[in-house]
Amino acid sequence: MTDVVDAATRSRMMSGIRGKNTKPELLVRRFLHGQGFRYRLHGKRLPGKPDLVLPRWNAVVFVHGCFWHMHDCRYFKLPNTRTEFWREKLSGNRRRDEAVRQQLEGMGWRVLVVHECELRDRPQEALAALAATLREVRPSS
Template sequence: MDNLTTTKRSELMSRVRGRDTKPEMTIRRLLHARGWRYRVSVKGLPGTPDIVFSRLKTAIFVNGCFWHGHTCRLGTRPKTREAFWADKIETNKLRDSRKNDELASRGWRVLTVWQCQLSDTDAAISEIEAFLEASKHIPSGVGKNEGTKETKLGI
C-alpha cells in the first residue's frame, strides 16, 4: 500500500525529470572528460535522443530502468495499480522501439544505455566508446539499414 497521500504522490512524481537525469549527466561527464563532443536532446530527431553525435550519425538514449521496463531489479513494477503501470510501461517500450526504428530508417546508429549499467561506470563507458569508435568506421555509402540496428549495452 502507498503510504503517501494522493497529493504528496503527485508532487513527488511531478519532480521526475525527462532530461539532465543523474544517469544521463554521469555519461555526459565521462564522455566529455574523454574528449567526446556531442549535442544534447536534439529535438529534430525522432525520440529526442539524450546524446547525439551528428557527424557519426549516432544517438544514445539513457533509459531509466523503471520507466522503460528493463528486466532488472530497478525495473520492478509497483504492486498498486498494476494494470495502470503495465499499460504505461508497455506504451513507453513501444514508443522507444518505434523511435529507434525511425532513427535507423534515417541511417542513424542507436545505443540504449540502462540506468542499472552505470553501477560499473568503467565498463559502461568502455562499451559506449567502442560503439562510438565503430561508428567512425562505417562508410558513408552504407545502405540505410546497414549498421543502424539498435544496440543495447551488455544486457
C-alpha cells in the same frame, strides 16, 4: 488500495522525477566529453528527442531508467498497486522506444542505449563499451 499520501504530496513527489539531466545522463555526458566526443543535447528535431546526438559519429544515445523502460534487470519491479495501469503505461513506453529506434535507424542513425543498471553496477565498463561502440565507425570529416 488507496494512496498513502494526499494528492498534493503525490504531485510534489512525482514532479521531482526528471526526464532530462538525470544523474545517469550527466555521468554519460561527462565521460563522453572527457573522451573527446562532442554532442548536442535532447535533439528536438529527431524522433524521441535522444539524450545525446553525436552528428559527427552519426549516432544518438538514449540513457534509459530501468523502471520507466521496463528493463529486464533487478532494478525493475512492476508496482503491486494499480498493476494494470502500470503494465499498460510501461509497455507503451517500450513500444514507443522500439518505434523511435526504427525511425532513427531508417534515417541512418546508429542508436545506442545505456541503461541505469549498467551505470550503477559497472559504470567504467559500461562507459568504456559505449565509447568503443561509438569509435567503431570513423567520423565524417
